[in-house]
Amino acid sequence: MTQQKDTFTWHNTVLTAEQRAEAKGQRPAVIWFTGLSASGKSTLANALEHALFERGHHTFLLDGDNVRHGLNKDLDLSPEGRQENIRRIGEVAKLFADAGLIVVTAFISPYRSDRRMVRELLKPGEFVEVHVHAPLEVCEKRDPKGLYAKARAGEIKGFTGIDAPYEVPEHAELVIDTSKNDVATCIQTLLDYLREKNILLR
Amino acid sequence: MTQQKDTFTWHNTVLTAEQRAEAKGQRPAVIWFTGLSASGKSTLANALEHALFERGHHTFLLDGDNVRHGLNKDLDLSPEGRQENIRRIGEVAKLFADAGLIVVTAFISPYRSDRRMVRELLKPGEFVEVHVHAPLEVCEKRDPKGLYAKARAGEIKGFTGIDAPYEVPEHAELVIDTSKNDVATCIQTLLDYLREKNILLR
Numbered sequence: 001m002t003q004q005k006d007t008f009t010w011h012n013t014v015l016t017a018e019q020r021a022e023a024k025g026q027r028p029a030v031i032w033f034t035g036l037s038a039s040g041k042s043t044l045a046n047a048l049e050h051a052l053f054e055r056g057h058h059t060f061l062l063d064g065d066n067v068r069h070g071l072n073k074d075l076d077l078s079p080e081g082r083q084e085n086i087r088r089i090g091e092v093a094k095l096f097a098d099a100g101l102i103v104v105t106a107f108i109s110p111y112r113s114d115r116r117m118v119r120e121l122l123k124p125g126e127f128v129e130v131h132v133h134a135p136l137e138v139c140e141k142r143d144p145k146g147l148y149a150k151a152r153a154g155e156i157k158g159f160t161g162i163d164a165p166y167e168v169p170e171h172a173e174l175v176i177d178t179s180k181n182d183v184a185t186c187i188q189t190l191l192d193y194l195r196e197k198n199i200l201l202r
Numbered sequence: 203m204t205q206q207k208d209t210f211t212w213h214n215t216v217l218t219a220e221q222r223a224e225a226k227g228q229r230p231a232v233i234w235f236t237g238l239s240a241s242g243k244s245t246l247a248n249a250l251e252h253a254l255f256e257r258g259h260h261t262f263l264l265d266g267d268n269v270r271h272g273l274n275k276d277l278d279l280s281p282e283g284r285q286e287n288i289r290r291i292g293e294v295a296k297l298f299a300d301a302g303l304i305v306v307t308a309f310i311s312p313y314r315s316d317r318r319m320v321r322e323l324l325k326p327g328e329f330v331e332v333h334v335h336a337p338l339e340v341c342e343k344r345d346p347k348g349l350y351a352k353a354r355a356g357e358i359k360g361f362t363g364i365d366a367p368y369e370v371p372e373h374a375e376l377v378i379d380t381s382k383n384d385v386a387t388c389i390q391t392l393l394d395y396l397r398e399k400n401i402l403l404r
Contacts, residue, residue, distance in 0.1 A: 008336075008344075010245050010385040015255055015263070023255070043212050053217055053225070058260065060301040061217065070323075071293040074286075084276075091273040092294055099262040099303060121272075134210075142210075183212045 020100030024058040028097035029199045030122060031190070034109045034169060035132035036161045037147055038139040040178035044132060044186055045106040051187050052102060057200065060096050062089055063106040077158070083114060090118035097126055102199065110166045125197065130190070131172040134179040136161050222302030226260040230299035231401045232324060233392070236311045236371060237334035238363045239349055240341040242380035246334060246388055247308035253389050254304060259402065262298050264291060265308040279360070285316060292320035299328055304401065312368045327399065332392070333374040336381040338363050 021028045031048065033041040045061055052059045072088055075081040086109055096103040109115055119127040139161065140148040151159035158164045169175075174193055176186050194200045223230045233250065235243040247263055254261045274290055277283040288311055298305040311317055321329040341363065342350040353361035360366045371377075376395055378388050396402045 008242050008245065008380045008383075008385060010249050013252075014248060014267075015251050015261075019255070020260075020262075023258075024260070040210050043210065046216060047212050049217050050215075053221070056225075058222075058226070058302075059217075060222075060297070062297070066297060066300065070296065071290060088273060088290075092297065094272065095262070095264070095268060095294065096298075096301070098268065099298070099301075100260075101301060178210045181210075183210060 017098045025202045030093045030103045036139045038142040039132045039134045041106040045104045086114040110160045112167045129172040131169045131175045138179045219300045227404045232295045232305045238341045240344040241334045241336045243308040247306045288316040312362045314369045331374040333371045333377045340381045
């Protein structure tokens with residue numbers, strides 16, 4: 001084989017998060033819903049993603065459904081497994097933010113240290129911690145998957161709010177009480193916040 | 203606290219990958235560049251991402267720079283660590299495809315079994331395996347990071363192409379020879395392919 005002169009070069013500039021996001025009319029952000037099981041995280045996350053999508057924004061939703069059985073399927077429910085679960089979700093959320101997207105996540109994420117770890121992975125202003133609050137008794141009454149009943153019966157161990165702690169956020173960007181507001185009101189609160197913070201640019 | 207009737211419900215439909223992608227004028231895909239060190243994977247991946255961005259497409263680049271020190275920083279270079287590295291990258295690429303993006307990846311990924319694992323994670327047609335080929339002597343001569351020299355000197359063990367195998371793709375969607383084509387020609391080949399396969403809809 002005759003060897004040509006090797007001319008395989010290119011000005012190797014890397015596309016930035018800002019370029020990717022600007023083209024989408026938004027600033028990247030991670031909207032991190034935290035709260036008890038059945039507090040309304042998934043409902044709000046889905047509704048918010050729809051609301052943003054309808055307004056032409058570029059979003060992605062990370063939740064148990066698409067993470068637990070894929071990326072994190074090798075992790076168990078030990079303290080180390082739970083911490084690594086949140087660490088990976090944080091790292092993936094960061095990649096999505098780098099892609100210019102608004103990421104919405106819905107995980108109980110009961111520990112302050114884990115949530116702080118994710119906050120510190122991201123750029124200032126990118127992490128929007130939303131405490132989805134409803135009193136334990138309301139969550140337990142909703143109990144759509146019967147998990148509280150199982151936890152009370154001792155069939156599930158280490159269930160947040162029953163025999164494992166939920167560390168209430170001390171500096172959440174938003175607190176949303178789903179026992180006192182309907183979904184539409186909560187979504188309006190969220191959209192107002194995102195506009196005020198210039199995460200939504202249109 | 204007086205308890206209102208719990209009205210916190212919503213038609214919990216989930217936004218689909220198709221909805222997200224259609225709004226972006228594209229079909230999701232994972233363009234998986236595989237090849238020897240210094241074969242030109244990163245150069246092509248960056249140039250392709252720029253070309254797509256300039257045409258208004260929505261992309262993301264996964265490579266060692268943004269994965270190795272973040273999501274996969276806990277992994278070592280053992281066979282198990284390398285396999286888990288590719289598995290996680292595959293799972294993250296799948297999430298990005300679900301977000302409607304065109305993901306471009308640049309990893310040596312020397313083993314057929316690992317690349318097949320990623321292909322099988324994705325929907326039919328989503329995985330575009332691109333063998334970035336240049337003869338070993340060309341790669342070794344380029345050696346931008348001096349890695350081949352170190353591997354030849356025995357300072358790096360298990361280096362692909364020197365003392366570890368590279369399993370040439372048998373059914374790659376595209377083979378691109380970077381020792382015979384310049385970057386612009388390679389990118390044109392890639393764009394033509396993506397249009398032909400209706401991954402780019404405009």
